[in-house]
Amino acid sequence: MKQVNFIVRENVPIAADTWKLVLEGDCSAISGSGQFVQLSIPGVFLRRPFSVSDVQDGLLTIVYKVVGKGTRYMTALKEGDSVDTITGLGKGFHPQKTGRKALLIGGSVGTAPLLLLARELLAAGKEVEVALGFNTATLVFYKEEFEKLGLKVHLATVDGTAGLKGVVTEAIAPARGYDYYYCCGSKIMMKAVAAYLDTPGEFSMEERMGCGTGICYGCSIQTNNGPARVCADGPVFAKEDMIW
Amino acid sequence: MVRDISTSVCGIKFRNPIIPASGTFGFGLEMADSMDLNLLGGISLKGTTAEPRYGNPTPRIAECEGGMLNSVGLQNPGIDRLTGEIVPSLRKVYGGVVIANISGFSEQEYALCCEKAAACEGIDMIELNISCPNVHGGGLAFGTDPRCAARVTAAARKAAGHKKLCVKLSPNVTDIVEIARACEAEGADALTLINTLLGMRINIATRKPVLANTTGGFSGRAIFPVALRMVWQVAHACSVPVIGCGGVGTAEDVIEMMMAGASAVQVGSENLRDPFCCPRIAAELPAVMERLGIEKLTEIIGTV
Ligand SMILES: Cc1cc2nc3c(=O)[nH]c(=O)nc-3n(C[C@H](O)[C@H](O)[C@H](O)COP(=O)(O)OP(=O)(O)OC[C@H]3O[C@@H](n4cnc5c(N)ncnc54)[C@H](O)[C@@H]3O)c2cc1C
Ligand SMILES: Cc1cc2nc3c(=O)[nH]c(=O)nc-3n(C[C@H](O)[C@H](O)[C@H](O)COP(=O)(O)O)c2cc1C
Ligand code: FES
Numbered sequence: 001m002k003q004v005n006f007i008v009r010e011n012v013p014i015a016a017d018t019w020k021l022v023l024e025g026d027c028s029a030i031s032g033s034g035q036f037v038q039l040s041i042p043g044v045f046l047r048r049p050f051s052v053s054d055v056q057d058g059l060l061t062i063v064y065k066v067v068g069k070g071t072r073y074m075t076a077l078k079e080g081d082s083v084d085t086i087t088g089l090g091k092g093f094h095p096q097k098t099g100r101k102a103l104l105i106g107g108s109v110g111t112a113p114l115l116l117l118a119r120e121l122l123a124a125g126k127e128v129e130v131a132l133g134f135n136t137a138t139l140v141f142y143k144e145e146f147e148k149l150g151l152k153v154h155l156a157t158v159d160g161t162a163g164l165k166g167v168v169t170e171a172i173a174p175a176r177g178y179d180y181y182y183c184c185g186s187k188i189m190m191k192a193v194a195a196y197l198d199t200p201g202e203f204s205m206e207e208r209m210g211c212g213t214g215i216c217y218g219c220s221i222q223t224n225n226g227p228a229r230v231c232a233d234g235p236v237f238a239k240e241d242m243i244w
Numbered sequence: 245m246v247r248d249i250s251t252s253v254c255g256i257k258f259r260n261p262i263i264p265a266s267g268t269f270g271f272g273l274e275m276a277d278s279m280d281l282n283l284l285g286g287i288s289l290k291g292t293t294a295e296p297r298y299g300n301p302t303p304r305i306a307e308c309e310g311g312m313l314n315s316v317g318l319q320n321p322g323i324d325r326l327t328g329e330i331v332p333s334l335r336k337v338y339g340g341v342v343i344a345n346i347s348g349f350s351e352q353e354y355a356l357c358c359e360k361a362a363a364c365e366g367i368d369m370i371e372l373n374i375s376c377p378n379v380h381g382g383g384l385a386f387g388t389d390p391r392c393a394a395r396v397t398a399a400a401r402k403a404a405g406h407k408k409l410c411v412k413l414s415p416n417v418t419d420i421v422e423i424a425r426a427c428e429a430e431g432a433d434a435l436t437l438i439n440t441l442l443g444m445r446i447n448i449a450t451r452k453p454v455l456a457n458t459t460g461g462f463s464g465r466a467i468f469p470v471a472l473r474m475v476w477q478v479a480h481a482c483s484v485p486v487i488g489c490g491g492v493g494t495a496e497d498v499i500e501m502m503m504a505g506a507s508a509v510q511v512g513s514e515n516l517r518d519p520f521c522c523p524r525i526a527a528e529l530p531a532v533m534e535r536l537g538i539e540k541l542t543e544i545i546g547t548v
Contacts, residue, residue, distance in 0.1 A: 001278045003520055040517070045307050045464060047517060086519065208303035210314065211516040213278075215270040217290070217319045218305040218516075220298070227298050227319065232274070 001088050001213060002029035008081040009059065011074075016138040017067075018109060019075060020053075023060045029088025030055055033095070033117035034182075034204055034236045037062070038212040040084035044070040047086065049212050049231070051113035051184070051204070060087070063112035063141065089212055090235050093182050093202065095120045101127035103178035103201075105193055107168050107185020108134055111142050113204060117182055118149055129175045130154065133168025133189065137161035169196045191244040203242060204235045247530040248540040251285070253485045253507045254408050254433040256368055258285035258341055261498060261541060262526045265489050265512035266291050266345035266371065266412075267316065271330045275519060276337050283523035286341030287334075288436075288510060289326070291373050293346075294353045296322040301456040306445045311464030311491075312513055313443045315457035318347050318376070323357045327364035335366040343410070345371045349379045351399045358403035370407055372400050372432075375414040375439040375461075387414035387423060387439070394426040401431035410487065412436035415467075415474055424478040435478060436487040436510065438471045464513040467491040472504050479505020479546050493521065495528035499536065505546040 006023035014020045030037075030052055037060070038047035048070045054061040064071050077083065095102075095117065102121050104114040111132055121128050130146045130153045140162050146153045155163030156171035164170045168189055181201035183193050190203045207230040210218030214232030221228055223241045228234060251261045263286040269275065272287045281287070300317030307313070321330070323346075331342060344361040348354035354372065361370050374387035374396055386392045397411055411427040413420060415438040424435055440461025445454040453459075471490025479486045488506030492498060493514040501509045514521045529541070538544055 001519070003518070045310060045312055045517065046305070208305050210305040210312070211268075211519065213519045214274045215519060216268060216305075216314070216516050217270070217299065217316050218302075218314060220302065220304070220316075220319055222298065 001086060002026070004029070004085050004087050006060065006083045006085050008077050008079055008083060010079065011077045014063065015141040018063060018065050018139065018141055021062045021064060021074065021077065023062070023083060023085070024058055025060070025085075027055045027058060027060050027087065030060070031088065032092045033120055034092025034113055035088060035090050036212070036235060038086040038089060039074070041070045041073050043073050046210060047212060049089075049209050052116060053112040054116045054119075063109060065109040086213060090231055091233065093117050093204070093236050095124055095126070097180050097200075097202070098126045099179040101129065101178045103172070103175050103181040103199075104128060104130045105168060105172060105181055105183040105185070106130070106132045107189035108139065110185035110189070110204070113184055114182065115142060115145055118146060118151060122149060127177075129178060131168060131171035131175055132156070133171055133185070134162070135159065168193065172196065194239055194242065194244060201239050202236050203239065205230050205237055206235065245534070245539065247533045247538070248542075249526070249529050249533070251508050251542050253410075253487060256341055256408060258508055260285040260526045260529065261502065261508040262522050263288055263341070263343065263487070263508055263510045264515055264522050265510035266373065268512040268515045271326075272334050272338060273330065279520060279523060281338045282340060283526055284340055285508060285526070286343055287338065288343040288345050288371055289330070290320055291318050291345045291347040292320045292323050292326045292357065293318055293348060294323055294356050296320065296325070303454060303456055304460070306454040306460060308443070308445060308462070308466070310466035311462055312516070313445060313455060313460035313462050314440070315455045315460035317457065323360045327360050327367070331364055331366040341368045342366055343369045343371050345373055345412070346400070347373045347376045349376055351396050354396050355399045355403040358400045358409070362404045362407040367407065369410055370400070370404050371410045371412050371436055372397065373412050373439065375412070385414055385416065388417050390422050390426040393423050394430045397427045397430035397432055408433045410434040410436050412439055413474075413478075414439045415470060415490075416442050420474045421477050421481045424482050428482045428484050432484060434485045434487060435482065436489055437474050437478060438467070438490045441467060441470065463490070465491045465493050468497060472501060475501060475506050476504040476548070495525050495532040498525060498529065499532060499538070499544065502541065503544050503546070503548045507545055
């Protein structure tokens with residue numbers, strides 16, 4: 001965990017209500033995919049948590065959906081602005097748990113952290129396939145980014161405006177040969193995935209946060225290992241630990 | 245000139261007046277890898293009950309202009325793990341003042357926890373959180389009725405033996421001085437004020453309360469004037485020392501609290517926004533003192 005003042009390099013919309021924020025600064029506290037950062041946003045009291053979407057050459061990328069006051073203020077960030085950030089938070093994904101091939105499952109903005117994970121898996125010599133679910137075509141992002149890495153991407157939209165018609169399990173169905181999966185999305189979506197797949201896997205959970213650093217116990221969930229803080233004991237939890 | 249930022253509360257020495265407030269800094273150990281805990285004058289540990297508690301359902305956190313609400317609901321591993329594992333581990337890395345924050349839902353529970361905390365060598369001071377609902381008193385918080393507050397203080401005093409006992413008052417009362425005097429009369433060595441103010445938010449889109457628990461404790465920068473006023477009233481009405489708490493976020497706030505009568509100062513919600521704020525505030529104190537012509541921090545206590 002480290003406090004860093006990042007400098008905004010880019011802040012642009014990449015899909016409907018969905019923005020990409022690229023920050024330059026000390027990324028050394030970030031140990032891997034699935035971790036998150038807490039951004040201080042002028043005008044709101046508490047920091048806001050966002051998954052690390054990518055880290056490359058001292059640049060940290062975040063993808064955020066505009067859902068309320070804080071994320072609305074974030075759209076006003078301009079190149080050169082300073083963003084007070086706590087980085088390197090939480091326990092992330094475990095790429096080493098994949099034997100030969102991984103399936104990455106993203107729901108809506110939950111797709112964001114899977115990009116860095118895909119890179120890590122490829123670097124470790126694993127095969128990767130991707131299944132993404134969105135509500136409608138205008139919300140889709142990162143399909144090309146995964147394809148540029150040479151990955152097969154299965155896409156589903158609820159209204160059928162892009163890819164297969166249906167929820168994310170429609171996108172999962174055609175995927176083949178994976179021995180482990182990684183899933184990030186809404187709780188309802190992840191619960192459905194856990195019920196749908198017998199394969200072992202892990203989930204990146206979300207809970208309303210206070211501190212994001214493990215000191216307030218605002219984000220606790222019950223797991224099969226007892227109470228756990230999503231921010232510090234997670235956000236990534238193994239499938240067998242989850243109580244839906 | 246060297247500025248003296250040390251202070252003391254009922255005979256216990258603090259290297260500086262900054263104490264992370266209970267519930268906003270875990271059990272201290274959570275931050276041990278990220279900062280030098282010894283930069284903190286004291287640490288008030290997360291509220292502890294006789295048995296382990298999971299606490300309230302989520303969302304437990306809401307927000308408002310200049311502050312926040314919480315309904316964590318006293319999640320904690322229970323007094324036995326606090327005294328048996330947590331405090332001994334904390335003591336290996338921390339040499340400052342360790343304050344055990346004790347909660348309960350009956351006088352017996354408070355007394356039991358105080359007895360166990362008193363027997364724990366690593367604990368320097370017990371802080372009694374009397375904002376909890378009294379299950380035998382219709383669920384009304386102990387700290388909102390002077391007779392209840394007196395009774396629970398007396399029970400804790402007896403159980404705590406020689407250990408210093410500080411009672412943390414709830415601001416959700418009409419006359420804070422009446423409660424403070426009742427606790428002082430029953431043997432409180434010090435008083436901490438204030439705990440959170442009862443608050444609520446509604447999500448107007450879903451037409452439901454934001455907190456799963458409906459209501460929660462309001463804290464943060466916005467409550468500073470309320471806390472300061474109560475510290476000032478009680479410090480002038482009682483002779484035991486007061487620890488000021490509520491809305492503190494800067495070295496200037498610390499000085500203002502001390503001028504109002506606080507001998508030491510707790511910082512709560514600000515830790516959630518900036519986990520490094522306590523050592524920063526402590527480090528900023530000497531420069532602010534210099535600007536204001538203060539040589540020794542203790543010289544300003546209660547000067548207003
Ligand atoms: C570990 C973690 C990683 C996250 N990663 C991302 C990410 O990569 N991209 C992204 O867009 N979002 C992410 N989120 C969610 C993001 O933090 C919230 O959307 C954001 O805080 C909302 O702030 P706001 O001020 O705009 O909304 P507010 O005005 O605070 O709230 C608006 C609405 O958003 C909902 N909301 C607020 N906070 C959360 C939350 N923490 N979880 C779920 N719903 C919330 C509220 O219920 C409310 O309906 C993540 C959350 C966590 C806990
Ligand atoms: C998340 C959270 C948890 C808290 N838990 C406790 C607790 O267990 N015991 C207690 O006495 N006070 C508890 N408090 C109250 C704080 O210690 C403090 O009295 C209050 O927040 C006011 O200070 P502040 O405005 O600096 O936050 C809690 C506050 C917060 C925000
Ligand atoms: S948000 Fe504070 S402990 Fe997780």
